[in-house]
Every structure is written in structure tokens, then in C-alpha cells.
Amino acid sequence: MNKLPIEKRRQILAMLVEGSSMRSISRVVDVSINTVSKLLVEAGQACIAIHNEQVQDVAASRIQCDKIWSFTYAKQKNVKNVKNVKGAPEGAGDTWTWTAIDSDSKLIVSYLVGGRDAEYAMEFMDDLRSRLANLTTDGHKAYLEAVEGAFGADVDYAQLVKLYGAAPEGPQRRYSPAECIGARKRRVEGNPDIAAVSTSHVERQNLTMRMSMRRFTRLTNGFSKKLENHIHALALYFVHYNFCRIHKSLKTSPAMAAGISDTLWSLDDVIAKVDEMAPPPAKRGHYKKKNSN
Numbered sequence: 001m002n003k004l005p006i007e008k009r010r011q012i013l014a015m016l017v018e019g020s021s022m023r024s025i026s027r028v029v030d031v032s033i034n035t036v037s038k039l040l041v042e043a044g045q046a047c048i049a050i051h052n053e054q055v056q057d058v059a060a061s062r063i064q065c066d067k068i069w070s071f072t073y074a075k076q077k078n079v080k081n082v083k084n085v086k087g088a089p090e091g092a093g094d095t096w097t098w099t100a101i102d103s104d105s106k107l108i109v110s111y112l113v114g115g116r117d118a119e120y121a122m123e124f125m126d127d128l129r130s131r132l133a134n135l136t137t138d139g140h141k142a143y144l145e146a147v148e149g150a151f152g153a154d155v156d157y158a159q160l161v162k163l164y165g166a167a168p169e170g171p172q173r174r175y176s177p178a179e180c181i182g183a184r185k186r187r188v189e190g191n192p193d194i195a196a197v198s199t200s201h202v203e204r205q206n207l208t209m210r211m212s213m214r215r216f217t218r219l220t221n222g223f224s225k226k227l228e229n230h231i232h233a234l235a236l237y238f239v240h241y242n243f244c245r246i247h248k249s250l251k252t253s254p255a256m257a258a259g260i261s262d263t264l265w266s267l268d269d270v271i272a273k274v275d276e277m278a279p280p281p282a283k284r285g286h287y288k289k290k291n292s293n
Contacts, residue, residue, distance in 0.1 A: 004035065006271060012039055013267045016233065017240040021214040021222045037229065039274075044232020046273035047239040055242070058109050058258055060102040062193075063128065064202035065137040067096045067116060068209060070216050072224045091227030097209070097234060098124040101202045105257035106247050108205070108238050113231050121146035138199055147189065156190035158197040213237055239270060 004012075008029055015025045022040070026033045073092035074082060082088040098112040098120065112124040121142035129150040137143045139161035147157050161184045185197045213233055214222040224230035243255045243265035255261035 004031070004039070006268070009039060009271055009274075010267050012036055013043055013236065013240075013270060016040060016043075017212055017237055019212055019214055019217070024214075040229060040236070041232050042274045042278070043270055044229075044235040046270060046277055047232075047235035049277065050239050050243075050270070050273055051235065054255070054260055055107070055109060056260075058102065058107065058260060060104070060107070060109060060258070062103040062196055063100050063109060064103055064199050065098065065100045065124075065128075065143070066199055066202040066206060067098050067138075067140065068206045068216070070095050070097070070223065070230070072227050072230055089226065091230075095224070095227065095230060096120070099202060099205060100124075100128055101205050102254070102258060103196075103198075103201050105254050105259075106201065106205075106250060107254040107258040107260075108242055111234065111238060113227075113234060116140075116142070118142040118145055122149055125150035144188065151189070156192035157188045158192040158194065159186050159188055160184075160197055160199050161186065208241070209237065212241075236270070240267070243269070 008031065011029055012025055012031070012035075015028065016022075016036075020028075022036045023033055025031075026036050029036075071093060072095045073079070073088055076093040079088045079093045082092070094116070096114060096116045098110075098114075099108060100110040101108055110124065110127045112120060112127065114120040114123075121140070122145070125143075125146040126149075137147070137157075137159055139159050143159070147155065151157070185194055187194065210216040210218075214220070215224045215230060215233060224233070241254065243253055243261060244267060246252060246264065247254055247257070250257050253261065253264050256264065
């Protein structure tokens with residue numbers, strides 16, 4: 001079985017987490033787009049396993065939660081107008097990524113890709129419930145029922161509701177969001193430290209995501225075409241961010257700051273997990289030589 005040299009695999013993965021598109025990677029590394037796509041899927045599956053194995057029993061006292069928007073295949077308003085014979089693929093349209101970050105270590109504790117409704121909020125919170133003591137989210141209503149269902153009264157939970165002014169007029173509205181003119185903090189459950197109520201860290205993480213993955217960059221054609229690839233790209237990004245990347249203010253990786261890793265990982269560790277999870281090569285069948293007449 002042919003296997004791409006580790007140097008090229010390392011280069012492809014490094015470019016995937018530094019904002020390059022898949023086609024630009026195929027040109028720079030001189031491999032086919034299918035090779036890049038295949039490695040992304042393999043690395044994504046490996047990183048999902050790494051996250052599930054390593055990010056457990058996190059001793060986090062303050063967690064911030066938020067959602068970041070993107071889209072797959074087409075924007076939601078255009079999905080119904082897709083003219084392909086088969087129509088839009090499953091998962092086309094708005095794609096939301098729910099994230100939970102430890103305010104102290106900056107570790108991404110949990111994430112979920114899907115919709116924006118209460119069903120996804122509950123699934124997201126269920127993944128967090130055994131790890132947290134103090135929780136802050138934005139004002140999205142779906143969090144209210146989800147947090148109560150996941151934690152009951154065993155959490156200190158507050159919401160930060162931001163107030164926005166009118167959106168800009170004219171062409172600039174595509175580039176400039178509405179101005180935030182204020183914020184309101186409110187206790188929802190338990191006894192949260194109101195002075196610590198903030199979503200600044202998780203919102204800064206949203207920017208890092210948009211800068212690190214081409215598929216999150218607005219007003220380009222680098223958006224995700226398949227939901228599967230979108231999920232795998234996120235899995236790779238989160239493992240790289242948690243384990244392989246030194247956080248500037250912490251001077252260490254988030255995983256080391258959170259106490260779930262003793263060393264700084266590299267992309268070679270991801271590649272090793274890819275190889276570990278690869279199926280064994282199939283045995284060759286018996287070959288019977290043809291009789292010559």
C-alpha cells in the first residue's frame with residue numbers, strides 16, 4: 001500500500017490548521033486534492049478519538065460557552081434553489097459549532113457541530129455536565145432548558161446578554177456587524193461570581209477559529225462542501241489548538257495548563273494516531289497461473 005511520506009503529511013496538516021484551503025495545499029505540496037481530502041478525513045477521525053480519550057475529568061472552575069456560524073454547501077436561503085439533479089446534500093445550509101472553553105487554561109473542553117435549536121443545546125450540555133462548576137453562556141434561549149436538564153441545580157450559571165444597535169446601512173453592512181452598545185449580566189442558577197461573568201475568552205476563540213480554518217473565512221469560496229469534512233477539520237483544529245499550539249499569554253499549551261498533558265504535542269502525534277487507527281493491509285489472494293496453450 002502506498003503511503004504519503006511523513007514530511008508531506010505533516011506539511012498538509014500544518015497548512016490545514018493555519019488557514020490554507022485544500023486546493024492551495026494540493027498545489028503547494030504537489031499532491032492531488034483527493035490526497036488532501038483523504039488525509040483530512042483520517043486525521044479528523046484520529047483527532048475525535050484523541051479528544052474523547054484525553055479531554056476527560058477536566059478540573060475547570062469557570063466555563064464560557066458560545067456558538068459560531070458557518071455554512072455547508074450553500075447558505076440556508078439558497079439550499080432550496082440548488083439545481084443539481086440530486087439536490088443539496090444532507091447537512092447543507094447553516095452549520096453551527098458550539099464550543100465550551102475553560103476561562104483559566106483556555107482549553108476547549110467540549111464542542112458540537114449541528115443546528116442552533118434546543119436539541120443540540122441539550123446534547124452539548126450533556127457532554128459538559130460531569131466536568132463543570134461555574135458556567136457562563138450568551139443569551140441564547142436554548143441554553144436555559146439545556147443547562148437545567150444537564151446539571152439541575154448543581155451548577156453556578158449566569159448569562160451575558162449583549163445589546164446591539166442598528167446595523168450599518170449600505171454596502172458596508174456586509175463587512176461591519178451591528179455595534180454592541182451594552183451588556184446585561186443575569187444569574188440563572190446557583191451562585192455564580194457575577195464579576196467573572198464574561199464570554200470574552202470564547203468569543204476570542206471564535207476569531208482564532210476563523211483565522212485558522214479557511215472554511216470559516218467569510219465572503220470566499222473556501223466554505224465547506226461536505227458536512228463530514230467540516231466536522232473532521234474542526235476535530236483536527238481543536239486537537240492542534242489544545243495540545244500542539246503554545247498559547248501566547250499562557251506560554252504553554254491549553255492541555256498542559258489544564259493538567260491533562262505533561263508535554264507539548266506535535267502533529268507527528270496526530271499522524272501516529274492516524275497510523276494506529278488505520279486498518280491492516282488486506283492479505284493478497286492466491287494467484288493461480290493460467291495454463292498456456
